[in-house]
Amino acid sequence: MLHLLHTADWQIGKQFGQFEPDEAALLAEARFRSVESLAALASAQRVDLVLVAGDVFDAQGVSDRTLLRLFNSMAGYAGPWVMIPGNHDAALSESVWTRAARLNAIAPNVHVCLTAEPLLLDGPGVAILPAPLTQRITHADLTEWFAGADTPPGMHRIGLAHGSVQGILADGIDSSNPIAAGRAAQAGLDYLALGDWHGCRQVDARTWYSGTHETDRFRANDSGRVLQVRIAAPQAMPDVQPVSIGQYQWLGESAQLQVASDIDALLARLAAFGPADVVQFALSGRCDLAGLQRIRDAVVQAQARARSLRVDMGGLRIEPTPEDIDALQADGYVGEVIGDLRAAQGVDGDDGELARDALVLLAGLLDERRAREGAA
Numbered sequence: 001m002l003h004l005l006h007t008a009d010w011q012i013g014k015q016f017g018q019f020e021p022d023e024a025a026l027l028a029e030a031r032f033r034s035v036e037s038l039a040a041l042a043s044a045q046r047v048d049l050v051l052v053a054g055d056v057f058d059a060q061g062v063s064d065r066t067l068l069r070l071f072n073s074m075a076g077y078a079g080p081w082v083m084i085p086g087n088h089d090a091a092l093s094e095s096v097w098t099r100a101a102r103l104n105a106i107a108p109n110v111h112v113c114l115t116a117e118p119l120l121l122d123g124p125g126v127a128i129l130p131a132p133l134t135q136r137i138t139h140a141d142l143t144e145w146f147a148g149a150d151t152p153p154g155m156h157r158i159g160l161a162h163g164s165v166q167g168i169l170a171d172g173i174d175s176s177n178p179i180a181a182g183r184a185a186q187a188g189l190d191y192l193a194l195g196d197w198h199g200c201r202q203v204d205a206r207t208w209y210s211g212t213h214e215t216d217r218f219r220a221n222d223s224g225r226v227l228q229v230r231i232a233a234p235q236a237m238p239d240v241q242p243v244s245i246g247q248y249q250w251l252g253e254s255a256q257l258q259v260a261s262d263i264d265a266l267l268a269r270l271a272a273f274g275p276a277d278v279v280q281f282a283l284s285g286r287c288d289l290a291g292l293q294r295i296r297d298a299v300v301q302a303q304a305r306a307r308s309l310r311v312d313m314g315g316l317r318i319e320p321t322p323e324d325i326d327a328l329q330a331d332g333y334v335g336e337v338i339g340d341l342r343a344a345q346g347v348d349g350d351d352g353e354l355a356r357d358a359l360v361l362l363a364g365l366l367d368e369r370r371a372r373e374g375a376a
């Protein structure tokens, strides 16, 4: 029985520039932590090896410290790790891998396959056929040689590649590196471990994308997992079980507000976010000023509980009710301006957006002023 873990797309050193600096630092840190969790799992399960199917590093230019830290994060599993470069960390003549070698960062139990030749691991009885990327983008299928590769009889044949299986994946892939559909069967592989697709996905009975170990985008379905693969004997069908390993879940949420109860439902959803959640929330529809205030209060509370919560109100139209306007105690000239802004919100494009922003700003100022006067 061969027992292995399959992971990919660690993207170590990834910067999360769209987040606040403190959030970005934690998200970057989680990518190391989840490698540690993976190593601990490999150790606890006493697997025969761990496959890492490319994009270990997010960029060639990661710092020496980041590079060294990554290999330190793997120390919890002393068995064989087998990894290939992907498009983000391609094995160029000068690369993150040549630097890692110079820094003596790579432990003897870590096999980095920089060339397309079989790697034989006698202990577990496995022949690994790797398809390392030596440039960021290729238009040739680097797994082409698998079928013709001789491996010792009685050994497992495992493929390791990074790219896009042709004809099954839609958009959203960051690489055009093609892999022929049906490669595992055609090349007589027990299993083909793939990287590049950040969600966990089965391609065929012997071919899987593990997805990234730690989610790094809002559209990566079923990510934050590692695949536990068991193969009873050479040529037997693999048993593949996804195991959750990631620290954070990324949630792309949206809500359309029409009636008052929609706001209640939104508040309940906001209240449910916790420290493992990275949330992007898009609001659309319409609400009044009192509703807007409730939403803002709830967002502030939720932001203190979630790892990250960003709310996009760009699609939300603010419609003050007569009660809202009365509550602002804005009569005369200011009252007329509010009426004008309400009407101008209906204009498409920048002017409508400007009117909405102005209305919300004005309402906020009037509200503050009223609060101050009330306190005085």
Ligand SMILES: [Mn+2]
Pocket: 055, 086, 087, 088, 162, 174, 175, 195, 196, 197
């Ligand atoms: Mn990739």
